[in-house]
Amino acid sequence: MKKFLLVFPFLSLFFYAGAQNKNLTMQDAMLNARTTLAPENLSQIQFVYGTEQYVYAKRSGNDVTWLTGDFKNKEEKNLLTLVELNQKLKAAGRTELKAMPVVQFNQGADWILNIQGEKVAYNPAKGSFTTLIDAATAAKGNVEQSKAGYTAYLDHFNLFVANVADAKQVTQDGSSDIVYASSVHRDEFGIAKGTFWSNSGKVLAFYRMDQSMVADYPIIDWTSIPAKNVNIKYPMAGQKSHHVTVGVYNAVTGTVVYLKTGEPAEQYLTNIAWSPDDKYIYIAVLNRGQNHMKLDQYDAVSGNFVKTLFEEKDEKYVEPLVPMLFLKNDPSKFIWQSNRDGWNHLYLYDVKGKLLKQLTKGAWEVLEVKGFDQKGDNLFYVSTEESPITRNLYVLNVKAAKSRRLTSGFAVHTTQVSTSGQTVIDNYSTPEDPRTILLSEVASGHSKTLLQAKNPLADYNTKASEIFTIKSAGGDPLYCSLYKPVGYDAGKKYPVVVYWYGGSHAQLILNSWNAGAGDYWFRYMAEQGYVVFVMDTHGSDNRGKAFEQSMFRRVGDVQMQDMMTGVDYLKALPYVDADRMGLFGWSFGGFNTVDFMLNHPGVFKAAVAGGPVINWNLYEVMYTERYMDTPQENPEGFAATDLTQKIGNLKGKLLLIHGMQDPVVLQQNTVSLVKSAVDKGVQVDYMIYPGHEHNVLGKDRAHLYQKVTDYFMQNLK
Structure with a gap:
């Protein structure tokens, strides 16, 4: 059999380091x-929300300092030290810390900290701290907070929603058989969680999974004496599968409705998405045979089925993995990902279900959508257009359906985009380069090196x-x-x-x-x-x-x-x-x-x-x-x-x-x-x-x- 050997001229295929005298253990x-x-890294590097500044945690001995910089200034400066954080905590009447906590600077105007089991917001302009989720609630299961301040969580199998004043029990019949607010369908179809807050943060969609009909399967706990059996639900091929529905809880009125997703009960409810105005919920409904998908619209107040926007069929299988993404500047249009032409690409639809245009095309895969720029005119995505073994960031003008590559070099790029879409943190490596981190301007293509890691x-x-x-x-x-x-x-x-x-x-x-x-x-x-x-x-x-x-x-x-x-x-x-x-x-x-x-x-x-x-x-x-x-x-x-x-x-x-x-x-x-x-x-x-x-x-x-x-x-x- 004739074999085809492709050697990339970009690579020095055999890399010899300087003094190679140690063997790996x-x-x-x-x-x-x-x-x-x-490889050396810039720990927890991220953008500061609403700015072009980056920030990362630098360790020196046991001390951690958050450093910040931007494209214009050569020198980085301290943004936050443990001493400064403790001064702020003390001034607010809070307990001082012995170590720097994890901080998220990219979630909004407030900095989000995890302090002694609590989720806390620090407002740098006001110098004030606000507890978002107390330690007791944070210790519950499947905790998710909305932008309106409501927190959904599981306790003894049931769903609760809390605000600053109180907590309300949303469901009553939760058990090992009736599972609420959790990932369903064994984490297939891109499902990774069971709660979905609306855009306003006042209404919650959640999964309910009845698995009582699924056979128990024994997993033995060998740490006990004698060993004990712990049953799990495991639906095997060709046997009974669980039944899933989607509930909708209005945190303001305290009401619950269930979407009328219909029969058969053994179907897959995937890729849940809210309309921008919170009036509707969209679900990619897939038959158990997994060869027929319908993108269905439901009324979030009544739970009634509204319409099917479109369907996808395949003689082998359809596998929806990503929810619809509404345009930032036009709520009447959304982007859908599909491999219907043989490769995973982006398609533009209107809310009536009409296909407007295919936005990307070619013998390559769109792997991840990073989000829109500030105006919503451009969308950032990662693809294999250069090669199946590389990853690059592209920016797509939605109106023109034209893309431009932003990262360079035959490499695997992991990227972050600033809130405005003007600046990119590009973290990449090749077989010869353990890690390079660049800060790049989208418009000019200019970049500066933040880190060039040595070969470990x-x-x-x-x-x-x-x-x-x-x-x-x-x-x-x-x-x-x-x-x-x-x-x-x-x-x-x-x-x-x-x-x-x-x-x-x-x-x-x-x-x-x-x-x-x-x-x-x-x-x-x-x-x-x-x-x-x-x-x-x-x-x-x-x-x-x-x-x-x-x-x-x-x-x-x-x-x-x-x-x-x-x-x-x-x-x-x-x-x-x-x-x-x-x-x-x-x-x-x-x-x-x-x-x-x-x-x-x-x-x-x-x-x-x-x-x-x-x-x-x-x-x-x-x-x-x-x-x-x-x-x-x-x-x-x-x-x-x-x-x-x-x-x-x-x-x-x-x-x-x-x-x-x-x-x-x-x-x-x-x-x-x-x-x-x-x-x-x-x-x-x-x-x-x-x-x-x-x-x-x-x-x-x-x-x-x-x-x-x-x-x-x-x-x-």
Whole structure:
């Protein structure tokens, strides 16, 4: 198979630091990568609301000082010290602090501080402090405050709304079965919370989820003696799902209505948005089959259905992820995000549901909308227009539907835009540049450097990866990252570790520091004498609808095909020992790993699969049915991905790892595979992490990766 190698001329593909005499430890790779070995940063950098000033927290020993600057002045100056803050607190009759709290300067004219459990506003003009949320309320669940000063929160399963004077109980029947004001649909469809204040801050939309019909699933609490069972609700593919409705509470009148979202009860109510005048609520209503979405309008006072603005259908699936965004200077128009043309783009509609124009277009994805400038004429957004592995900020003139790129360099840019839209904080990195932070003027394009971070690995015996593409069987470029062994000798052959994910909403490879990896384990393994290879297969994110939907109804098939392309590439490298290759993946990547080992036995000598789905009948309704349909609709697809039936094919070593409190990919997945292996006389290895959920975090993460490393050391070297 002919392979296409794309090397970016912008990159110095192999980066050698000056005096490289240290080796990374596991502690360095997994824990210090986020602390002492993380690239230097300007902590909590942000704009001061309503100005072009930036501010960040600078630490000197145990002291933290907030420094501020702007584009015109070269010198930064102190904005707030702990001594000054304590003077202000003392003058207001408040308790002084021993350490500088987190401060938000970009939320409005007041500075927002978290002081001893309270949310407090400081008015710099008046020098006054106001308690926004007291400590008792702040300790409640799902706390969210409105601009009018009302605070919604959960207490003993029920929704309360409080103001300065009192708190009112909005719901009465909350329980573990009847869930209020919380994220629903298992956090799919971009849902991350359950309360939605209106623009005025006086009316609250909130989710109500009845999950009484969903089967209980046991999660064992091993910290108790004896251990005890803690049930969760887990709707599995093809089984009963929960019923969701949306309530509306008027904090002024104390009344509650529920939107008449209608039948069937098993539908998804997503992307809730308020009209600018607070008269209407809009919901992207998606059928359980997830192939038909209606953007529906409801009267916020009566709860009555008003009309459907438009519909989207797809033969595979529709996945609304972002609520409608009304124009700042024209409440009769809004922007909708959709990948209906194959790529996620921005569309301009009027409130009657008429499509006015497509605002962005091309074989690339809009990833994030940052907001409007002060007048509302221009919209800032982030996209992959330059490359799927870079991120850039653009400004769009809504009327003309024309965009202009604001950031430069083949890099991954993380940006903040000032309130006016005149100035941008640009925080970016490349594989050679750990971090650069610029302050840039939108109009002129001029910028000044606020930080040029030093290489935190300058003294270590490590080098950056090579980023390139190979062609899939169908001709699509597949992005890859490869770390050569430290001390590489062209005359030797080296063992290989391959890491992958291959599922939706994830992308492993970016043209940023450490190739987008969050830790230095790949570099660590290269120090141990391994070739480390990472690939983003079909099914992964930010490559367009067809690229992701290629796995529809047979998850794993296109991923395995792409992995074989990657294996062919590796085998063609003269320094790769094809008899000593290992495969590693977590979650969807864990499923792909086991799937590959059982469908292509003998290619990899050893594999590690963390938190893997083993049988898609055991995974949740929302995610599984989007990509696989139901087991009743797609029996062949589900049978093909029930890996317990294929364990007899295993050749080589397989280590399964699972967090024992995992509420995402249930441990029953790996237990069922172990049971099948025992039944068939097949040996597998198994490691558990008590107290951990789907990911092993904190100090135990180093233990996890030592376990993975030892497994490859034992079986590949």
